[in-house]
Amino acid sequence: MxxxxxxxxxxxxxxxxxxxxxxxxxxxxxxxxxxxxxxxxxxxxxxxxxxxxxxxxxxxxxxxxxxxxxxxxxxxxxxxxxxxxxxxxxxxxxxxxxxxxxxxxxxxxxxxxxxxxxxxxxxxxxxxxxxxxxKLAEEAVLELSRIDGLTDIANRRCFDEFLESEYRRCARLSMPLSLAIIDLDHFKLLNDTYGHQAGDECLSKIAKLLKGFAKRPCDLCARYGGEEFVIVLGNTSLIQAEAIMTRMLEAIRALSIPNAHSPVEDFLTVSVGLSTIYPSKDSNEHQLIEAADTQLYVAKNGGRNQLASAQYLIMD
CATH class of the missing domain: 3.30.450.20 (PAS domain)
Incomplete structure (x- = not known):
């Protein structure tokens, strides 16, 4: 029924x-x-x-x-x-x-x-x-948590995740991976001379410029902390990365951001430590960071306002 x-x-x-x-x-x-x-x-x-x-x-x-x-x-x-x-x-x-x-x-x-x-x-x-x-809604929320609020570029958390992923990809495909650490020379003097608002505007200008040098899906520009930035360049040899970083140095100088009390120049300059690695099972992304950081100190000890670079060799 x-x-x-x-x-x-x-x-x-x-x-x-x-x-x-x-x-x-x-x-x-x-x-x-x-x-x-x-x-x-x-x-x-x-x-x-x-x-x-x-x-x-x-x-x-x-x-x-x-x-x-x-x-x-x-x-x-x-x-x-x-x-x-x-x-x-x-x-x-x-x-x-x-x-x-x-x-x-x-x-x-x-x-x-x-x-x-x-x-x-x-x-x-x-x-x-x-x-x-x-997923797009979730990605949008997650993206907000990965962006530095001041400079509107990737933050340290995003950098850590991206570098780990790109390291694995380059290792799988036997590709070189380059990392540059960029430090603003005597940024504290700029802050003390012109005020923190001018300092924040300076960081935003630098971030916008750096972002233009990391346009590919395998690249990333991020704020590393304070006045330090990083650029990851996937599938990029040391020679190629050096050419990119040289153009970046020239572009930053061309901004002519005043830093009157800097002992280097009367405008903002940066020091860059660059290192390239061919990832393998015998290395990791932290070694690449340490190698780039070592080169950054070479650039600083050499008088700043310059690029220091080296390829990280994996010892047998």
């Missing part, structure tokens, strides 16, 4: 396929070996729009993850391990949030894996939900 206001529905397999095809989430079902048994309309559309795949019947999800992992995608390896943990009954479900950016936009997805049995066969549902809107 039907309840008043309800109507009869034919709950056939086609009905449930229609329900799944109406969902915005990408849904697939695989067997215990990773072979696809079913994908919904959203999954097919996303696949065709991103890798050109038009057929899923002979595809294998685990193989696709392993292929991506071999090409350097660390999260693909995590996904494969998580799927296998559900397949092997080590956990009831697996959950992963991951970026999947296209050339046109930033995107994040949430992956979830669960198991069920049908006709004596163990099956596994994998869903991917677009969570870009939430």
């Amino acid at each position: 039907l309840l008043q206001g309800c109507y009869s529905v034919d709950y056939s397999s086609q009905f449930f396929k229609s329900v799944l095809d109406s969902m915005s989430e990408e849904v697939s079902v695989i067997d215990q070996f990773g072979n696809f048994l079913y994908v919904n309309h959203a999954w097919r559309c996303f696949s065709q729009g991103n890798d050109g795949a038009s057929s899923w019947a002979d595809a294998n999800y685990l193989t696709a993850c392993e292929r991506a992992s071999a090409n350097g995608d660390d999260l693909a390896a995590v996904a494969a391990q998580g799927i296998r943990s559900v397949i092997n009954d080590q956990q009831d479900e697996f959950y992963l949030e991951y970026p999947c950016h296209s050339s046109a936009e930033q995107r994040w997805f949430m992956m979830r894996v669960t198991a069920f049995a049908h006709g004596g066969q163990h099956c596994f549902v994998i869903t991917h939900k677009n969570i870009t809107e939430r």
Whole structure:
């Protein structure tokens, strides 16, 4: 007997396929070996729009993850391990949030894996939900916590996180990584002579200029503390970094920010310590910081208003 206001529905397999095809989430079902048994309309559309795949019947999800992992995608390896943990009954479900950016936009997805049995066969549902809107909101809040309030560039926390990440990337790809520490010469005299407001304006001007020398995704300009700044240059050799820092020194001099009582010049100058490393398992980012800091003291002891640089060599 039907309840008043309800109507009869034919709950056939086609009905449930229609329900799944109406969902915005990408849904697939695989067997215990990773072979696809079913994908919904959203999954097919996303696949065709991103890798050109038009057929899923002979595809294998685990193989696709392993292929991506071999090409350097660390999260693909995590996904494969998580799927296998559900397949092997080590956990009831697996959950992963991951970026999947296209050339046109930033995107994040949430992956979830669960198991069920049908006709004596163990099956596994994998869903991917677009969570870009939430992640962008979270990123915006996080970005605020990584920005120096005075200079509007990255703060020390952001620098630490970025350098660690860029170090790992350069190590993985056998690329050089350069770091410059920039110290404003006799900044205390500038503050004492012209006042703290003038000092703050000076820091903001320098930060804006330095930011122009760190434009690539593998570069970062940050306030290191007080009157010190840092510039990270990924995939940049010592010779290349020296050329960039020389142009930066000239640009700072060209600002002609008054510092009348400085024993160096009557305008603001800076000292720069630069070091380059080829990251490996036998080194870490802290050694690069120490090497750049050592070069900074060489520049200061040499009379300031100059660049001192060296490549950090990893000893056997």
